[in-house]
Amino acid sequence: xxxxxxxxxxxxxxxxxxxxxxxxxxxxxxxxxxxxxxxxxxxxxxxxxxxxxxxxxxxxxxxxxxxxxxxxxxxxxxxxxxxxxxxxxxxxxxxxxxxxxxxxxxxxxxxxxxxxxxxxxxxxxxxxxxxxxxxxxxxxxxxxxxxxxxxxxxxxxxxxxxxxxxxxxxxxxxxxxxxxxxxxxxxxxxxxxxxxxxxxxxxxxxxxxxxxxxxxxxxxxxxxxxxxxxxxxxxxxxxxxxxxxxxxxxxxxxxxxxxxxxxxxxxxxxxxxxxxxxxxxxxxxxxxxxxxx
Amino acid sequence: xxxxxxxxxxxxxxxxxxxxxxxxxxxxxxxxxxxxxxxxxxxxxxxxxxxxxxxxxxxxxxxxxxxxxxxxxxxxxxxxxxxxxxxxxxxxxxxxxxxxxxxxxxxxxxxxxxxxxxxxxxxxxxxxxxxxxxxxxxxxxxxxxxxxxxxxxxxxxxxxxxxxxxxxxxxxxxxxxxxxxxxxxxxxxxxxxxxxxxxxxxxxxxxxxxxxxxxxxxxxxxxxxxxxxxxxxxxxxxxxxxxxxxxxxxxxxxxxxxxxxxxxxxxxxxxxxxxxxxxxxxxxxxxxxxxxxxxxxxxxxxxxxxx
Numbered sequence: 001x002x003x004x005x006x007x008x009x010x011x012x013x014x015x016x017x018x019x020x021x022x023x024x025x026x027x028x029x030x031x032x033x034x035x036x037x038x039x040x041x042x043x044x045x046x047x048x049x050x051x052x053x054x055x056x057x058x059x060x061x062x063x064x065x066x067x068x069x070x071x072x073x074x075x076x077x078x079x080x081x082x083x084x085x086x087x088x089x090x091x092x093x094x095x096x097x098x099x100x101x102x103x104x105x106x107x108x109x110x111x112x113x114x115x116x117x118x119x120x121x122x123x124x125x126x127x128x129x130x131x132x133x134x135x136x137x138x139x140x141x142x143x144x145x146x147x148x149x150x151x152x153x154x155x156x157x158x159x160x161x162x163x164x165x166x167x168x169x170x171x172x173x174x175x176x177x178x179x180x181x182x183x184x185x186x187x188x189x190x191x192x193x194x195x196x197x198x199x200x201x202x203x204x205x206x207x208x209x210x211x212x213x214x215x216x217x218x219x220x221x222x223x224x225x226x227x228x229x230x231x232x233x234x235x236x237x238x239x240x241x242x243x244x245x246x247x248x249x250x251x252x253x254x255x256x257x258x259x260x261x262x263x264x265x266x267x268x269x270x271x272x273x274x275x276x277x278x279x280x281x282x283x284x285x286x287x288x289x290x291x292x293x
Numbered sequence: 294x295x296x297x298x299x300x301x302x303x304x305x306x307x308x309x310x311x312x313x314x315x316x317x318x319x320x321x322x323x324x325x326x327x328x329x330x331x332x333x334x335x336x337x338x339x340x341x342x343x344x345x346x347x348x349x350x351x352x353x354x355x356x357x358x359x360x361x362x363x364x365x366x367x368x369x370x371x372x373x374x375x376x377x378x379x380x381x382x383x384x385x386x387x388x389x390x391x392x393x394x395x396x397x398x399x400x401x402x403x404x405x406x407x408x409x410x411x412x413x414x415x416x417x418x419x420x421x422x423x424x425x426x427x428x429x430x431x432x433x434x435x436x437x438x439x440x441x442x443x444x445x446x447x448x449x450x451x452x453x454x455x456x457x458x459x460x461x462x463x464x465x466x467x468x469x470x471x472x473x474x475x476x477x478x479x480x481x482x483x484x485x486x487x488x489x490x491x492x493x494x495x496x497x498x499x500x501x502x503x504x505x506x507x508x509x510x511x512x513x514x515x516x517x518x519x520x521x522x523x524x525x526x527x528x529x530x531x532x533x534x535x536x537x538x539x540x541x542x543x544x545x546x547x548x549x550x551x552x553x554x555x556x557x558x559x560x561x562x563x564x565x566x567x568x569x570x571x572x573x574x575x576x577x578x579x580x581x582x583x584x585x586x587x588x589x590x591x592x593x594x595x596x597x598x599x600x
Contacts, residue, residue, distance in 0.1 A: 133307075133311040134312070134315075136308045136312065136575045136578055136579060137312060137571060137575055137578070138534050138536055138578070139537065140537040140538075140540065140541075141536070141537045141540065141555070141571065141574055144555060144556075144559045145316050145559075145568075145570075145571050146316070146319060147559055148316075148558065148559040148562050148563075148564065148567040149316050149320040149323055149562075149564070149567075150319060150323045151323055221433075221434065225436045228436050228438075229436060229437070229438060229541050232436075232438045232541070232544075233438075233540070233541065233544055233556050234560060235559050235560055248438065248439065248442070252442060256446060256450050262442055262443065266435075266439035266442070266443070269436050269439065270431075270435050270436065270439065273434040273435075273436070274430060274431070274434035277430060277433060277434055278430070281430075
């Protein structure tokens with residue numbers, strides 16, 4: 001994001017992204033979402049500084065099912081492991097695998113959508129028919145099928161989820177670029193001999209990013225839920241590695257008697273996803289003020 | 294229109310072929326021998342070789358694939374590698390549960406989401422509007438399995454009002470349908486509200502008001518039909534995503550449907566079952582989308598089919 005000029009806040013002095021930020025920060029819910037997300041991200045990112053990883057995995061059976069208290073903020077699970085440590089370290093996987101999935105499918109979507117949108121014709125037909133094909137299956141089912149074919153593991157799950165999200169990005173990038181490719185500035189770029197790659201990545205994509213970024217944020221929420229769902233179903237991150245969904249699947253047999261074991265990891269997922277969704281909604285309103293009612 | 298339907302159904306066959314080919318290709322690139330997996334670590338090399346031959350795994354991937362798809366087109370989905378049951382028969386046995394769950398969830402979401410969306414739009418910026426938008430965001434952000442677990446804990450174990458798992462009576466389906474429908478309700482509500490707001494601001498609505506039509510008539514007669522177009526599309530998309538969501542819901546409430554079948558198959562890498570499920574879902578979603586497009590033309594006579 002470019003630095004905002006300090007000229008008394010006149011709107012004319014702002015860059016495009018400065019203007020977006022100006023509108024975004026007026027949206028209270030979106031700002032709250034941003035702060036919550038930054039807080040959660042920092043908390044899980046800096047986990048090694050204040051939580052010993054030993055607390056995540058070391059079992060102490062005499063200490064099991066302790067309700068939340070001063071030493072174990074979130075209580076302990078059926079093996080006597082500290083739930084707070086597990087949730088904090090679990091967030092590293094849930095959130096950062098989520099970000100990695102989004103980045104992978106974003107890049108793939110930009111390349112495929114960029115090619116389809118810019119060249120049109122046969123290229124467009126081929127890419128979009130393949131995209132249609134993949135869109136015929138709900139994302140989580142497609143990921144599950146890919147996991148079944150590839151086998152279990154965090155890295156493989158990451159690929160599976162990215163494969164399932166790429167078609168959506170491709171479609172959005174393509175439609176965004178189709179709207180731009182016949183404009184004068186593209187014609188000008190062609191006239192002075194820019195290569196196709198340069199036109200796509202330097203001229204078209206940066207100008208068509210708005211809708212793509214909004215959908216990136218909103219998809220991130222769904223991806224975090226999908227990672228947790230796969231973990232919960234036992235086909236995502238394998239235990240004893242903590243991940244919010246995996247933690248829930250391990251503790252679900254006990255939540256009848258110890259509800260905090262189920263409430264806390266789930267609330268973490270819900271809170272992160274809600275924060276991401278508020279940011280996404282705020283970005284949509286900020287990027288396209290006409291959309292706002 | 295008949296030609297259009299035929300064309301769409303033919304397209305569906307290509308979708309099925311493409312998706313299954315894709316899964317076969319990554320399967321062949323993935324490490325691990327399915328025969329070894331089925332027989333376990335202590336199987337002899339002869340046993341493994343025999344099983345590979347029996348399953349057709351000793352042939353090149355493309356030949357395997359052509360054999361498979363040839364059988365599928367004749368309606369033979371093969372048998373489970375692990376348990377040996379007939380995939381098609383097992384599907385027919387489990388299908389009613391999944392369809393019942395998905396349909397109930399959709400009914401709940403549509404019957405609640407669309408009216409709430411309409412009210413939120415005509416009372417824009419009122420307390421009703423804010424509350425329903427907040428509800429939509431919350432429902433949209435809750436992971437279904439968590440929503441399911443918590444409601445199970447509360448309504449079944451604490452209050453004892455509803456059975457916690459299994460199928461049988463209508464009561465068994467109430468909580469699963471709420472769990473599966475919560476997400477759909479949220480998107481239904483938001484879609485309806487946005488679409489209704491768009492329509493309400495148009496000139497012909499002002500004209501209707503100016504000629505003295507009652508507010509009730511303006512909303513129900515003039516605005517509703519036009520605002521329903523994007524909503525109907527959303528219903529189609531949601532039904533499809535219900536098929537995905539039912540995997541999680543069926544697992545939480547132990548419902549013997551297609552979803553729980555798929556989970557076990559994915560865990561044990563039971564490929565014929567996984568493939569069968571994916572084909573089934575692709576066809577189901579394709580038919581739903583086709584029906585939605587036909588419904589579209591019924592609601593909006595301006596829509597014409599490209600032939």
